[in-house]
Structure formats: structure tokens, C-alpha cells
Amino acid sequence: MPRTYELTTFLGQTVPVELVTELLDARLDGNSLLMRCATARYSPTIHNYYGTRCETVFAPPTPAAPATVQLDFCTPDIIRMRFYAGPPEALPANDTPMVVGQFDAPVDLSFSEDATTVQVASAAVQVVVAREPWQITISDLQGRVIWSTRPVDIAPLRRPAEQWNPSQQRWIFHNRYAYPLGVTAGGEQRVFASFGLQHDEHIYGFGEGFGPLDKRGTMQRLWLVEGFSNASPGAYKHTPFYMSTRGYGLYVNTAHATTFRVGNLDYTALSVIVDDTPLLDAYFIYGPTLKEILPRYTAITGAPAVPPRWSFGLWMGRISYDTQQQVATVAHELREHRIPCDVIHIDTNWFERDWECDWRFGAGRFPDPAAMLARLREQGFRVSVWQWPLLLVNTGIFQEASERGYLAKRPNGQTYTFSGFMADAGLFDYSNPAAVAWLQGRLQDLFALGVAVIKADFGEGAPPDAVYHGATGAAMHSLYPLLYNQAVFSATEAFYGTGNGIIWGRSAWAGSQRYPVHWSGDGVARFEDLACVLRSALSFGMSGFPFYSHDIGGFAGLPSPDLYVRWAQFGLFSSHARCHGEPPREPWAYGEEAEAIFRWYCELRYRLLPYIYSEAQECGRSSLPMLRALVLEYQDDPTTYTIADQYMFGRNLLVAPILDERTTRRVYLPHGLWVDYWTKTVRPGGCWCVVDAPLNQMPLYVRGGAIVPYGPLVQHTDEAPDTLATVEIYAPMDTGSYSVAGPTPRTISYQRTDSGLHVQIEPAGDAVELVLYGVMATAAVVDGNSVTLQAVAGGVRVLMHGAAVVEVG
Numbered sequence: 189m190p191r192t193y194e195l196t197t198f199l200g201q202t203v204p205v206e207l208v209t210e211l212l213d214a215r216l217d218g219n220s221l222l223m224r225c226a227t228a229r230y231s232p233t234i235h236n237y238y239g240t241r242c243e244t245v246f247a248p249p250t251p252a253a254p255a256t257v258q259l260d261f262c263t264p265d266i267i268r269m270r271f272y273a274g275p276p277e278a279l280p281a282n283d284t285p286m287v288v289g290q291f292d293a294p295v296d297l298s299f300s301e302d303a304t305t306v307q308v309a310s311a312a313v314q315v316v317v318a319r320e321p322w323q324i325t326i327s328d329l330q331g332r333v334i335w336s337t338r339p340v341d342i343a344p345l346r347r348p349a350e351q352w353n354p355s356q357q358r359w360i361f362h363n364r365y366a367y368p369l370g371v372t373a374g375g376e377q378r379v380f381a382s383f384g385l386q387h388d389e390h391i392y393g394f395g396e397g398f399g400p401l402d403k404r405g406t407m408q409r410l411w412l413v414e415g416f417s418n419a420s421p422g423a424y425k426h427t428p429f430y431m432s433t434r435g436y437g438l439y440v441n442t443a444h445a446t447t448f449r450v451g452n453l454d455y456t457a458l459s460v461i462v463d464d465t466p467l468l469d470a471y472f473i474y475g476p477t478l479k480e481i482l483p484r485y486t487a488i489t490g491a492p493a494v495p496p497r498w499s500f501g502l503w504m505g506r507i508s509y510d511t512q513q514q515v516a517t518v519a520h521e522l523r524e525h526r527i528p529c530d531v532i533h534i535d536t537n538w539f540e541r542d543w544e545c546d547w548r549f550g551a552g553r554f555p556d557p558a559a560m561l562a563r564l565r566e567q568g569f570r571v572s573v574w575q576w577p578l579l580l581v582n583t584g585i586f587q588e589a590s591e592r593g594y595l596a597k598r599p600n601g602q603t604y605t606f607s608g609f610m611a612d613a614g615l616f617d618y619s620n621p622a623a624v625a626w627l628q629g630r631l632q633d634l635f636a637l638g639v640a641v642i643k644a645d646f647g648e649g650a651p652p653d654a655v656y657h658g659a660t661g662a663a664m665h666s667l668y669p670l671l672y673n674q675a676v677f678s679a680t681e682a683f684y685g686t687g688n689g690i691i692w693g694r695s696a697w698a699g700s701q702r703y704p705v706h707w708s709g710d711g712v713a714r715f716e717d718l719a720c721v722l723r724s725a726l727s728f729g730m731s732g733f734p735f736y737s738h739d740i741g742g743f744a745g746l747p748s749p750d751l752y753v754r755w756a757q758f759g760l761f762s763s764h765a766r767c768h769g770e771p772p773r774e775p776w777a778y779g780e781e782a783e784a785i786f787r788w789y790c791e792l793r794y795r796l797l798p799y800i801y802s803e804a805q806e807c808g809r810s811s812l813p814m815l816r817a818l819v820l821e822y823q824d825d826p827t828t829y830t831i832a833d834q835y836m837f838g839r840n841l842l843v844a845p846i847l848d849e850r851t852t853r854r855v856y857l858p859h860g861l862w863v864d865y866w867t868k869t870v871r872p873g874g875c876w877c878v879v880d881a882p883l884n885q886m887p888l889y890v891r892g893g894a895i896v897p898y899g900p901l902v903q904h905t906d907e908a909p910d911t912l913a914t915v916e917i918y919a920p921m922d923t924g925s926y927s928v929a930g931p932t933p934r935t936i937s938y939q940r941t942d943s944g945l946h947v948q949i950e951p952a953g954d955a956v957e958l959v960l961y962g963v964m965a966t967a968a969v970v971d972g973n974s975v976t977l978q979a980v981a982g983g984v985r986v987l988m989h990g991a992a993v994v995e996v997g
Contacts (some may be wrong), residue, residue, distance in 0.1 A: 195453060197234075197243045198367050199378065199461065204231045206252040206273065207340050207370035210320040214306045216299040219291075221259040221308050221315075222276060225322055227252040228340070229373055232359065245359045252373070259324075262291035262471070264310035265484055267326070271379065271468040273371045282469045284441055285670055286699040289488045313474050322369075326472060328435070335436045335472060338382040338457055340368045366449070366457035371466050379468045382459040385451045386434060390829045391458065392478070392730040392817070393430035393437070394448065395696070396423040396708070398720040401727055401817060401832035403430065405455075408448040412648035412666055412695055417744070418711035418720045424648045425696035425706060426666065427731045428460075429485055433819070433829065435476035437485055441469040443659075443667035443697065464662040478730070478820050483811040485732050492701040492734050493677075494808035495690040495764075497801050497930075498570060498905045499641070499705065501530025502790055503692075503766035505572070506773045507743075508535030508542075512554045518774065519569055523903060525776050527787055528794045530904045532564065533572040533643065533692075533768065543610045545575050546585040547630040549637075561638030568904030570640035572692060577647060577672060578613035581605055586614055594623035596654040604654040615650060618671035619658030628679040635683040642680065647672045647695035669695035677703035692766075696733070701811075704735040705764050713742030713769065718755055719847040723832045725762065729813025729820075735804070736815065737764035741773050749782040750849065750883060757886040758845040760789045761837050763804065763814035785884045791901055798897040798912060798928050803838030805929040814838060822858040825874075831856055834887075840894035841865075844879075844887035851881050861892025863918040863961055868982020870919050870962040892919035892962070895926035895936050912949070912956055919962035920945060920996075944995035952990025959985045960994060969993045 199205075210226040228249035235244050256276045260268040272279045298309045306317040313334070316325045321339040328334060345358045366382040385391075391403045398418050399406065413422035428440040430448065438460075440446060445463040453459075462468060471488055475481040486492060504522060509515050515532060522529045536543050540550030549557040561571055579586040579595065589595050595614040596604040605612045617623050631642060650668035652661040659667055673693050681689030693706045700706070708724055711717040721738045728736045740759035741747045747755065756775070759765045767773040775786035793800070800814075807814055816836040818828035834844040834855060842862065844855045857873040864871065865888035871877070879887045890896060898914035900907075910931040917924070917938060925937040938947045945965075947958060961983035968975050968984075970992045977984040977994070986992060 194241050195365075198365055198449075198453065198459070199372070199380070201375060202232050202234055202243055203375040204229055204373040205367060205370050206230075206255075206373050207249075207368050208255055208257070208271070208322045209249075209340050211306065211317055211322050212254060214301070214317065216297065216308065219261045219295045219297070221299075221306070221317075223257040223259075223306075223317065224276065225255050225257055227255050227273070227370065230355075230359070232364070242360065243364045245355050248355045255371075257369075259308070259315065260291075261295040261297060261308075261310055262289070262488075263293075263484075264295055264312040265474040266291070266488065267313075267315070267472045269324070269468075269470050269472060271369055271381070273379075273466045280467050282441060282467060284443065285667065285674075286443070286489050286697065287441055288490045288699070288702075326436070326474075328474075328476065334434055334474065334476075335432075335438075336384045338366055338368045338384065365453035366459050369468070376463065377466055378461055378463050379466055380459065380461040381468055381470075382454075382457045383438075385456055385458040388433075390433045390819070391430050391450050392727065392819070393427070395427040395429075395728060395731045396425035396724050397727040398423065398724045400830075401723055401730075402830045403448075403450045405452055406450050407452045408450060410446040410448070410666070412669065412697070414648060415709050418708050418717045418724065418738070423724075424694050424709045425669070425700070425728065427696070427698040429489075429698060429731055431475075431478050431481050431730060433478070433823065435474065437473035437475070437481040439471040439473065439485055439488060439698070441471065443663040443665075443670075445662070445666070477823055479810070479812060479823075482730075482732055486701060486811040489699045489732065490702040492732070492808055492811055493689055493704055494687070494804050495704050495735065496684075496688045497797075497909065498530050499690055499764060500797060500800050500804065501794065501905045502528060502760075503531040503533055503572065503764070503768070504529050504774065505533030505535060505766060505768040506771040507769060508537035508574070510537045510553060512556065512560050515560060516563070519564055519567055521774065521776070523567065525783065525787070526903070527775060528790050528901075528903050529569065531570050531572050531640070531766075533574070533766070535574045535643070535768075538573055544580055544583055545578070546583065547575065547634060558637055565638060568906055571638065572641045572643055573634065573639050574643045574645055576645045577616040577618070578608055579616060580610060581612045581614065589616065589623070589626075590614060592623070592626065594620060594626060596651070596656055599655055604651065606651060615654065617657050618668060618675055619656045619664065621658075623657070624675045628675060628682070631676065631679040632683055635680070641690050641692060642676050643692040644672055644676045645694050647693070666697050669693070670697045670699050673700045673703035698732075701733045704733070706733065706736060707764075707766065708736070708738040710743040711739055713745035713747035713751065715751060715754070715848045717742055718751070718758065718845075719833065722758065722835070722845060722847065725815045726813075726817040726832055726835055729815050730817060732811060734807035734811065734813045735763040736813070737762055737766055739766060739768040741767060741769050743769040745770065747778075749778040752778045753782050753785050753883055754846050754886075756786050757789055758843075760793045761841075761843045761845075761886075765793065781883070788884070789886075794905075795898045795901055795913075796896075797905065798899050798930065799838065799840075802897070802927060802929040806839070818856070818858060825858050827856060828858060840891045840896060842889040842891065844889075846881050846886060851883070852878055853881055853887065855879050855887050855889075857889065861919045861962075862889040863892060863982075865890055868961045890918040893921035893924050894918045895924055895938070897926065897928050897936065912953060914957040914959065915947075915949070916959045916961065917947070920960065940996070944993050947988065947992045947994065949988075949990055955987050955989055957985060958988045958992055958994075959983055960996075963996045965994050965996050967995045
């Protein structure tokens with residue numbers, strides 16, 4: 189029987205801690221507020237209070253060495269806070285690979301102080317520092333509190349000592365589950381802080397997370413692991429960043445193991461604990477909206493790159509195509525079955541021996557890779573190949589990399605090897621510039637052969653007890669994916685040109701949004717994992733990553749035809765769509781009905797490529813995700829705060845995937861007008877509805893007033909890269925416009941006037957089919973000529989060139 193069932197302690201261990209208690213002095217120097225702070229040492233212990241074992245303190249705190257807190261106003265909306273248990277001159281700069289933003293411009297600040305506070309204000313926020321007990325409070329310019337640190341003491345507990353032992357009382361009732369700003373003074377070195385968590389706050393972010401979208405009430409342990417399904421509390425991709433509906437975001441600039449307690453021990457506090465360091469380096473980001481916070485976060489860690497247009501086509505793979513003939517066969521079958529596709533992925537078996545990655549096609553399996561790649565390119569396919577950062581021992585590539593010093597080492601200088609599921613292996617050291625250059629040379633050879641993209645698999649298991657060239661082991665575990673992503677992406681972009689960089693990556697850390705695309709890892713072929721993948725996609729998008737994918741059908745196991753269809757419907761309305769997993773994953777393997785439904789949705793995706801690629805470009809500019817949680821678009825609607833089973837696909841399409849065996853589901857339509865994509869019925873929002881969803885139909889709605897551009901039906905993206913075939917306008921408002929990205933950027937706009945609805949496409953091109961839904965139309969004039977309107981379900985159709993006027997009722 190366990191000794192106790194009580195809650196864990198804040199740190200998981202009970203050690204002396206030094207907490208910031210009082211402001212000793214402060215001065216404003218340019219954009220920086222420098223503070224010297226008093227600290228006190230507390231020595232908690234575990235005590236049995238009449239049957240409840242609880243952390244408490246019995247002795248009053250003792251003075252400890254002063255600490256430094258510095259606030260740097262990067263912009264009026266972004267404030268960097270560094271706490272260090274030492275003097276100001278020793279404050280670390282903490283330049284990390286995650287932070288690439290430069291904030292050199294002066295910020296206009298006002299400064300004042302009185303007996304109890306120090307106050308600094310920018311054009312966006314007001315910062316008040318209480319002298320004793322020390323506390324930072326940030327408010328908007330109207331005085332509404334946005335964020336505050338937890339002080340070591342609060343007024344209700346500051347009672348005369350003779351009434352009760354104040355140190356004991358304050359610790360038990362205020363501090364034991366939410367330590368104020370401070371650092372451990374014994375045992376493992378850790379830094380921590382706690383912030384106020386209001387009753388109506390909702391918290392999003394932290395990277396990939398297969399659990400709830402709203403992270404309130406959870407503990408987020410940011411330590412990358414192999415997930416082994418998409419229903420695990422572990423994840424391949426973390427980022428120490430979150431956003432609050434209170435109007436702020438917080439990014440902790442570290443690659444060390446980090447824990448966030450989001451109201452799971454103390455319901456009124458959000459706490460952060462960073463291991464193996466005495467430094468807390470955090471960026472406060474003011475919004476006030478979530479949509480404003482995300483681009484300010486990526487201004488710190490780097491703007492997301494937009495992958496090339498062809499990558500938004502279908503990717504087809506399995507684990508694994510084994511031979512050159514097998515690849516040729518699947519390419520032929522894709523075209524024969526009329527499944528539009530742009531990428532064929534060759535997984536672990538393209539080497540001489542399976543999994544033995546040496547970045548060379550195995551001659552026995554692929555006797556003429558150059559001819560194969562050239563032939564596939566003629567058919568409209570690009571090729572992706574798998575790799576990982578593990579070099580199996582007893583191979584020539586391991587021997588070469590080890591002798592050159594390109595692998596992680598043990599403290600004694602020997603190559604670090606550890607067991608994997610294939611054989612013992614060494615780990616490539618991506619912190620070593622010479623090693624990266626050596627590897628990139630091998631990748632360049634593959635690109636020259638005709639390979640288009642590298643799957644950067646694994647990367648989440650760098651051992652912290654290894655020795656690396658350019659980082660400590662404690663930091664390298666989480667930093668590893670960022671360096672790995674960067675090396676492979678940069679090699680791709682160096683060969684194919686700026687703007688054409690791409691990887692297919694499994695692991696990530698803060699800053700990896702600069703190197704897309706990432707996918708959800710190894711899900712299981714079951715409906716339960718499908719719902720988890722959707723939540724993860726939304727969470728990842730709320731963490732600064734616009735692009736995300738997953739294995740259609742699930743990676744491990746054989747999906748039923750119904751599951752394969754439902755996963756495909758969701759997958760083909762994701763930023764990137766890839767079929768992959770244990771064979772088979774090709775749609776014709778699941779029966780005629782499944783193949784027909786897959787084909788229909790895949791064809792729809794390809795027709796929607798002008799919309800999808802335009803939205804991708806907008807996501808790159810705005811740092812907003814392609815799969816967008818409803819709260820991002822409708823933050824003023826509290827109903828959206830916890831909805832995690834539907835999303836906006838770009839700005840105008842609302843998608844409600846079917847995530848179980850049922851053929852109905854509840855859908856929430858936010859405020860405004862919505863048009864059912866299937867029936868073209870106009871529906872008012874601000875309500876829930878129950879909709880039918882037979883196997884061939886996924887609930888899909890278009891936002892009222894939206895312009896949706898289509899291209900022609902093609903089998904791959906190079907067939908018609910600049911063709912606009914159809915423009916659909918849904919329940920048009922007074923005005924609307926849409927920018928179509930592509931080789932020839934176009935602007936589609938409409939405006940209601942007394943003469944009707946004026947629709948304009950600039951620059952004009954070939955004839956375009958214009959379809960209006962949700963309006964009563966009686967006549968149309970195109971290029972000065974009266975034309976006949978054709979009735980369609982829910983609207984009308986007319987052929988136009990550059991401009992048209994449609995009379996509407």
C-alpha cells in the first residue's frame with residue numbers, strides 16, 4: 189500500500205528555496221528597468237497535520253543574497269523579464285537559437301515612483317512594481333489588470349505574529365502549491381515563478397498536445413518523448429509558450445526541461461519551473477487578442493516559413509515502399525485510379541538494408557534512382573525520402589561520422605551509443621557546424637539526383653547525459669529538434685532556392701515554425717486517436733505553427749474502411765495531406781466506396797488549391813494557423829473557448845470532422861451568417877445544430893460574405909499552376925475582397941450598389957465561372973452585354989471575364 193495519497197509538492201521535492209521578497213532599488217536605463225531585489229530563504233518540510241501530510245515551514249525566513257530582475261521593453265507590447273539569483277553585472281544575456289528577433293529601436297516610456305511602487309508605462313501597457321512584498325502587475329491603459337506575479341505575501345495573511353505563526357500560516361495557505369519568483373537553494377538547481385490565474389481565464393499553447401485544447405487544470409511537462417500513439421500525454425513537439433484569453437502571452441526562453449502548472453495544484457495560479465538553471469528568462473506579450481499575440485510571439489522566435497505550392501497536394505506513402513519497381517507501380521496506380529497526387533514518399537527501405545540510413549539509395553533495391561526520379565517528375569510526382577539522426581553501429585557511415593567527431597560523446601570522449609529498436613546507434617550532433625556541413629553535402633547530392641524533400645524523422649530523444657559540441661546536455665534534449673529542423677530545411681532551401689524550403693519533421697521546439705512542415709507522429713488506426721490528432725493540430729496552431737499534418741488512416745494498425753474515409757476527410761482539410769503507415773495506405777485498398785469518397789475529397793482539395801495556397805500565404809504573414817481553433821476567430825464568443833472538435837480551415841471554411849462511428853454530430857456556428865456547403869442553405873450563427881453526416885459527407889460551412897476561388901481539376905499542381913476556374917461568393921455582404929496568391933496574384937472584389945452586385949477580378953484573365961449563393965438574382969451584365977443567369981442549387985451561375993454586374997433582389 190502507498191504510504192500516502194496526498195498531492196505532490198510544488199517541486200516534487202522539498203528543499204530550501206530563496207524567494208524574492210522586496211524591491212531594494214530600481215532605475216530606468218533606456219528601454220530597461222533594472223531592479224535589485226531582496227530575497228529570503230525558506231526551509232519547508234513535510235509535516236503530518238492530523239492525518240494530512242503537508243509541506244509547511246515552521247521557522248521564519250532568513251535573509252539571502254540579493255537577486256536581479258530586469259525588464260526590457262522590446263516594443264510597447266513585448267516586455268522581456270529576466271530573473272537571476274546574483275548581482276546585475278552577472279545577469280546572463282541568454283542568447284539562444286530560439287530567439288532571432290532584434291529589438292533595437294527605442295521605446296517611449298514614462299517612469300515614476302513613490303513610497304510603495306515603481307511605475308513604468310509604454311504606449312500599450314502600464315507596469316507597476318510593488319516594493320514590499322515584491323510584485324509585478326501589468327495592466328492595459330484603462331487600468332484593467334492583465335497579468336501579475338504572485339507575491340510572497342498577501343494582505344489577508346499579514347496578521348500580527350501573536351495570533352499564529354505567520355510564516356507557517358502564509359506558507360500553508362498561500363505558497364505551498366504556487367511558489368513566488370525564486371530559486372532552489374539545495375538539491376537540483378531550479379528556477380520558478382507563479383502568476384495569477386483568474387476564474388474566467390482560458391489557456392492555450394505549449395506546442396503539440398493530444399489532450400484538452402484549453403490547458404487550464406493541467407500540468408504541462410515540456411520534455412520531448414516518442415509518443416507511441418497520438419493519445420499519449422507525451423509529445424514530439426513542445427514550445428514553452430502559451431496564450432491567455434486575459435489578453436497576454438508568455439514565452440519562456442529556454443531549452444531546459446520546463447514544467448507549467450496551469451491551475452492544477454493551486455486553482456488560482458499558473459506556475460513555471462525550469463530545471464538546471466538559476467535564470468528565468470520570459471517574454472510577456474500583450475495582445476489584447478489572441479490573433480495579435482501570435483505574430484508578436486513569432487517576432488521573437490521567427491516568422492513561419494511558407495512551404496512551396498506543390499507541397500499542398502497529396503503525399504502518398506507507407507512504411508515502406510521497398511523497391512524501384514514498387515514505387516513505379518504506385519505512381520502508375522495513382523494516375524490510373526485518378527487520385528490527384530504530388531508527392532510519393534519512400535520511407536525506411538530505400539537503403540541497402542532497411543533502417544540503415546547512409547543517405548544513399550541501395551543498389552539492390554533501387555538500381556537506377558536517377559532514372560526513377562526523372563520518370564516520376566515527368567509524371568508530375570516529387571519524391572520524399574526518410575532519414576533519422578541515428579547511425580547504427582557496425583556500419584561504415586557510423587565509423588566515418590564517429591572518427592570525424594560528428595556524433596554525441598560520453599564524458600570520457602568516446603562516442604555515445606544507446607540501444608534502439610534496430611541496433612545500438614550513435615546520435616548525430618547537430619550542434620557541431622562541421623557535422624552539419626558534412627551532412628548537408630550528402631543531402632545536396634540527393635537533391636541533385638532529384639529528391640525533393642527530406643523526412644526528418646525522430647529527433648526527440650537526445651540524451652541529456654551526452655556531451656555535445658555546442659550545447660549542454662541539459663539544454664540539448666529540447667534544442668536538438670530545432671537544430672535538426674534547421675539543418676535539413678536550410679540544405680533544401682540552399683538547393684531549391686529561397687522560399688522553397690521544406691522538411692517533413694516529427695520533433696520540434698520553439699522556433700521550429702521557421703522550418704515547416706511537421707506531422708503528428710505515430711498515431712494508432714482507431715477513432716480515438718483521430719480526435720486526439722485534431723486537438724493536437726489546434727494546440728500546435730495556437731503555439732505559432734501554421735502548418736501541421738498527420739498520417740491519414742493512422743500510422744500503426746489497419747483502419748477500417750469507414751475510419752480511413754473519416755480520417756481522409758479530415759486529412760484533406762488539413763494544411764498538408766499525407767497517407768502513410770503500415771501498408772496498405774492507398775485508397776483503392778479499402779474498397780470501391782472508400783476509394784470513390786477519397787477521390788471526391790481529394791479532387792475538391794485540388795480544386796480548392798487557389799484558396800488553400802492563398803490562405804497559406806496569409807498564415808505566413810499573420811502567424812495564424814491553417815487549422816484555426818474557433819476561439820482565434822471568435823474570441824468575443826465565450827462558447828468557442830473550449831470547442832476542440834471543429835475548426836476554421838483558413839479564414840472562411842468551417843470544418844466539423846466526424847470523429848467516431850456515428851453519422852450525426854453537433855456543430856456550433858459562431859455569430860454571423862453561414863452557408864451549408866452541401867445544401868447551400870443560409871443559416872444564422874450563434875447557435876448549435878445537429879447535422880446528418882453520412883459516410884460521404886463531412887459537415888462543412890462557408891462564412892457569409894466569403895469569396896472562395898477554385899482552380900480546375902488536375903492530377904498534380906504543375907498542371908495548371910496559375911489558372912482561376914471558378915469564383916464562389918457566399919451570402920455576399922455590402923463589400924468583400926479576396927487576394928489570390930500564385931504566379932499571377934489576383935484580387936477578387938465585390939460591392940453592392942443600386943444597380944446590383946459588382947464583381948471584379950484584377951487582373952482579368954481567361955473566362956471564370958462566377959457562382960453566387962444565398963442571393964436572389966434576376967439578370968447579369970458581363971463586359972457591357974446582358975447574359976443569361978443559370979440557376980444552381982441555392983444560387984446562380986454566370987460566365988465572366990474581368991468584371992460582371994449581377995442584379996440582386
